Amino acid sequence: MTTKSSEVRFLEVAAVAAALLVFIYFILNWGFEGVIHARRTQTVPDLKSRSIAAALDQLAPLNLGLRKTAVEFDASVPISSVLRQDPPAGTVVREGKTIKVVVSQGGQTVMAPAVIGLPLRNAEMLLRQSQLSLGEVSESYSLKQEKGMVLSQDPKAEASIERDALVNLVVSGGAPPGGVSLMPDFLRKNVEEARSWAAGAGASLEIETDKISLFPSGTVLTQTPAADSVLSSDVKVTILVSGRKGATPTVAAKLFKYELPQSGSESQVRIVVIDKYGERELFNGVRKPGSKIEVPIQETGGSRVKIYMNGILVEERDL
Structure with missing residues (x-):
């Protein structure tokens, strides 16, 4: 009798507990729905082509969030601007909704x-x-x-x-016809060549000096106009010449060496040197695989050599 009474009591307690849990569930569910539905609705704005900062500024007053989910290349939309959005513009959502966007990386x-x-x-x-x-x-x-x-x-x-x-x-277009004069290239040549040309061409020549240059005295460092410029009858030519006083510093004259890869086919090789006076070409020609190129160069410090093969930069060296 006692055992049966205990079982009945247990079932009664279990039934009450289950009923209580169901009651609590409905109360909480009703409360949450009330909170959710208490939020105002907002219409999702059109964010396409807007920057991320502008999109955030547009969503903030509507109490809507923003999350970047991916990036894609697209030349029609500025870089770091919205490319697509989810939900789309015009969708009615509750406040607190997060708008997912794909951002443009611009054109490739x-x-x-x-x-x-x-x-x-x-x-x-x-x-x-x-x-x-x-x-x-x-x-x-x-x-x-x-x-x-x-x-x-x-x-x-x-x-x-x-x-x-x-x-x-x-x-x-090749060499100019008669009556058209072009500026010669005097870079890294002796100033006397420029003087001789100016005297023969009747051109006004102004010579400036760089007293701290490491190049041998009298070496032309820069020129204006640039080589191949068409010259007028009243042209004024200005050249910068190495003119360091006292003993001429020793400039390391050496051979710059480069060996092409053994594999592949013939390549157009171009070697240029860049220093504080600008860029000049050391070599330009077609060479077979495995060919060795040696060109003289004056090492003055702070120079960089770039090597191009078929127009592609393949190596850089500091001198």
Whole structure:
């Protein structure tokens, strides 16, 4: 009898506990729904093409949140701006809702190859390989480059630009016809060559000196106008010449050496040196795999040599 009475009492307690739990559940559920439905509704604004900061400013007064879920390339939408959103604009949501967005990385970028010194056809092929397009091609007379060779490019080599962008080139038209005078290239030559040319051409020559240059005294360091510029009858030429007083410092004259990889095919090799006076070309030519290139160079400190193969920078060295 006692055992049966205990079982009945246990069942009664269990039933009461279950009923209490059900009651608590409905009370809590009713309370939560009341809190949720007490929040005001808001219409999701259009965030496309807005910067993240602007999107946050637009959502804050509406008590809506923002979360970046992914990034994608898209040239039509500015970098770091909203590309897509979820929920879409116009959706009615409760305050506190988080709007998920995909952010644009802008257009895909590539590095412009170095095509100066290449034949126009080779330059165009290299641009295509680099996912770029040939833009405007203009022609300029040149004493330095043969007809059809690239003299300059815009954008410059190694510039980061959008894929499929246009690269404009200036191509050599060869030596000028009679009556057209071009500025010679006097860089790293002796000042006496410039004096002799100026006297024969009737040009006004102004000579400035750099007294701390490590180059031998009388070496032309810079010139204005630049080489191959068309000269007018009243042109004024200015050159900067090494003119350090006292004993001429020893400038380390040495051979710069570079060996092409053994594999592959013929490559267009261009070697340039960059120092505080600017950039000048040391070598430009086609060489077979495994070829060795040796060019004389004066080591003055603070210089850097860049080596390009088929327009692509493959190595840099400090001197």
